[in-house]
């Protein structure tokens with residue numbers, strides 16, 4: 008079955024017709040030519056397909072495009088529309104990548120994660136569920152665990168996200 | 175993947191009717207499990223009925239004839255539930271269990287009902303080239319002889335030895351949560367302990383729900399014990415991994431004597447395992463480590479293990495001991 012939908016991606020509105028089985032990731036990459044989100048595992052396990060969807064970090068591989076009609080999506084590419092986003096600058100400053108494949112997902116995840124921290128959301132490693140939260144290294148590691156890096160650039164990624172968290 | 179129709183009804187009743195009308199129809203929540211299963215060929219519905227935009231998103235307290243409850247709409251996302259101020263302060267085990275599950279992105283997407291009804295992570299269940307009684311009844315169970323580190327140690331059957339993967343479900347089991355279900359005949363309330371099944375000779379059924387039963391909400395009873403509660407998860411890596419075993423526990427002590435204790439285990443059975451025998455052995459008695467270990471061993475008396483699961487016995491014993499001792503310490507402060 009085909010379905011019609013509209014997606015706003017990095018500020019541009021797109022209308023498209025997709026087979027209902029198309030994932031959001033395939034719709035972005037194959038249909039709209041938006042190749043910043045990457046296909047790593049295609050099963051929710053690596054985070055490389057992460058975007059900001061209606062303002063929150065979200066995978067696109069375990070999502071059917073048809074279910075996201077009307078969504079507003081920002082990719083790592085779109086974050087740089089008016090110059091580098093502070094998180095992207097921090098990745099440059101701290102050498103937060105090697106091959107770069109996981110990087111767009113890491114960047115979107117970090118941006119979404121920093122908002123969650125700002126809103127005071129606790130994590131698995133937060134000692135006091137109702138207290139103030141320090142954006143410590145331990146917190147950042149836990150909160151970024153949904154993004155794998157096959158090159159193992161974790162020390163740089165961690166340093167970059169911590170730099171961005173300190174603002 | 176087979177041809178797929180998609181429907182987004184604008185009410186819960188319409189969603190239930192749409193699934194009841196079509197044998198090949200399934201509800202779609204956040205999709206983090208079902209979309210994976212479409213790709214793997216584990217599920218091949220003809221019609222997806224998308225319920226993820228139904229306005230079942232409130233978290234609200236209400237007083238009923240049997241006390242006060244916190245009602246959580248099924249479309250509350252796992253991340254929002256874990257961050258909810260009332261859940262954090264009054265049901266810490268629920269917040270902890272959610273935060274121990276999956277990743278930040280997945281929790282933003284996963285719904286409350288979808289989390290409870292996610293299917294097993296047994297590697298053979300997910301691999302359509304291998305026999306699996308749960309996926310393909312009567313085909314056999316590959317996990318009996320194969321990879322079995324995540325297999326059950328309690329309540330398994332020769333037909334299926336897998337475990338339930340949800341962390342949230344374990345916490346809800348310790349809290350005596352109730353699942354609100356809308357079916358073609360109307361609404362009913364199912365205590366979570368009655369929701370899940372042991373595999374027996376029908377391993378294809380995870381729960382007592384029919385395909386057209388829609389989970390609309392989960393309700394948590396207010397109880398002192400639920401406030402002094404926590405969740406411990408033992409896994410292969412520090413984050414983003416399913417449980418080998420897990421423990422949801424709450425403890426209410428007065429003068430060193432157990433007033434109330436609730437204990438549920440994850441990773442040990444086809445359903446979250448409420449450790450009622452251990453609870454009974456502890457209740458109304460002085461609390462100390464020896465009594466605690468003896469009570470846990472009573473619950474584990476019927477455990478059956480293989481070379482691959484033998485480690486789960488000391489794992490769950492020690493994790494439970496540690497968790498309850500910590501709760502007792504906190505209560506003493």
Ligand SMILES: Cc1cc2nc3c(=O)[nH]c(=O)nc-3n(C[C@H](O)[C@H](O)[C@H](O)COP(=O)(O)OP(=O)(O)OC[C@H]3O[C@@H](n4cnc5c(N)ncnc54)[C@H](O)[C@@H]3O)c2cc1C
Nearest residue numbers: 051203204205206207208275276284285287288289341389
């Ligand atoms: C890489 C990875 C790691 C994970 N790690 C963990 C973990 O550590 N701990 C953990 O607990 N979980 C973990 N999960 C599982 C995750 O929590 C579940 O996939 C998620 O909670 C399912 O929710 P959903 O809304 O996306 O469900 P969906 O995928 O939409 O649905 C799941 C099932 O429930 C049915 N359904 C959905 N909503 C309803 C409803 N309201 N009423 C009736 N039926 C319904 C669907 O038909 C389907 O059968 C992990 C998942 C992935 C991909």
Ligand code: SF4
Nearest residue numbers: 296306307315334335
């Ligand atoms: S343990 Fe259950 S789910 Fe796993 S292969 Fe056997 S029947 Fe299938």
Ligand code: FES
Nearest residue numbers: 047048049054068
């Ligand atoms: S491609 Fe989506 S999580 Fe790996």
Ligand code: FES
Nearest residue numbers: 105107156157158
């Ligand atoms: S930089 Fe190569 S995968 Fe992360």
